[in-house]
Amino acid sequence: MKSIIQKLLLISFFVAVTTGCASTPKTQDSDAEARALLLEQTVLAMNWMQQSGEYRALAYQAFNTAKMIYDQTTVPAGKKRAVVADLDETLIDNSKEGAYRAVKHMMFDSKVWTEWCEAKQTDAIPGAVDFANYVNSHNGTMFFVSNRKTGAEYQPTVDNLKALGFKNVTDETMLLKDKGSNKTERFQKIRDMGYEIVMYLGDNMDDFTGDVYGKQNADRRAFADSNKNDFGVKYIVLPNPIYGGFEGGLGQDYFKKTPEEQVKIRKDNLKIWKR
Numbered sequence: 001m002k003s004i005i006q007k008l009l010l011i012s013f014f015v016a017v018t019t020g021c022a023s024t025p026k027t028q029d030s031d032a033e034a035r036a037l038l039l040e041q042t043v044l045a046m047n048w049m050q051q052s053g054e055y056r057a058l059a060y061q062a063f064n065t066a067k068m069i070y071d072q073t074t075v076p077a078g079k080k081r082a083v084v085a086d087l088d089e090t091l092i093d094n095s096k097e098g099a100y101r102a103v104k105h106m107m108f109d110s111k112v113w114t115e116w117c118e119a120k121q122t123d124a125i126p127g128a129v130d131f132a133n134y135v136n137s138h139n140g141t142m143f144f145v146s147n148r149k150t151g152a153e154y155q156p157t158v159d160n161l162k163a164l165g166f167k168n169v170t171d172e173t174m175l176l177k178d179k180g181s182n183k184t185e186r187f188q189k190i191r192d193m194g195y196e197i198v199m200y201l202g203d204n205m206d207d208f209t210g211d212v213y214g215k216q217n218a219d220r221r222a223f224a225d226s227n228k229n230d231f232g233v234k235y236i237v238l239p240n241p242i243y244g245g246f247e248g249g250l251g252q253d254y255f256k257k258t259p260e261e262q263v264k265i266r267k268d269n270l271k272i273w274k275r
Helices: 002-040 044-049 053-072 093-102 110-119 128-135 154-164 184-192 217-226 259-268
Strands: 078-087 141-149 174-177 195-202 235-236
Touching: 002 044, 002 093, 002 141, 044 053, 044 093, 053 195, 053 235, 078 110, 078 184, 093 110, 110 174, 128 141, 128 259, 174 184, 174 195, 184 195
Parallel strands: 078 141, 078 195, 141 174, 195 235
Antiparallel strands: none
């Protein structure tokens, strides 16, 4: 009887081990497939940014509008005039880095991103250099407020901007991320230097205000609706369908979810024709 029990235990152990070994690759395969799907979903958006005339037209439209509005702005006596702009997908184009990760099926990696910054291969968004330099040459100061990191990403970013033709890129005007991604403290720092911010440019609601930082898309839409008269005047939006706060706004703790869960959240957020 004892030998029979021992044999049954051995069989049970063997089944458990082999079943576990079989299920692990399946889980890993599912995870890899979901990651690949998430990245493949960005390809057409990058095609649009890199290849379409419509994207270039919208960029020119944004900066033409910004220039017209800027010329009409005034500041209180004793204040200096400032324009605040995000960098990535607002003044400079990083779609080549996103395309690299898409074809390699690589999720965002901060180390890879730093390598990209150090490579200094970004292109200027159409119209960005002319607008930024116009502000600096017409009684204003352009501030570059970006969530690129201080340290390893700082000098390569400065060098890249200068190589693209941006003027007045200095320690004062370049405000990269030191503590957190919320930009409100850096906006206040500009005001504390005696500037009046007359305009914000960005591809993300968080480039304009901290009011909806980290919030869901319902809040972000509500902010857009309640401030509709400021868009095209105080806030100038550049198109970016690849990434941004809107993605995290698809669901609570979205970026903490597994790739499979993120795929489902994306699909669940679609408004579908009820045919």
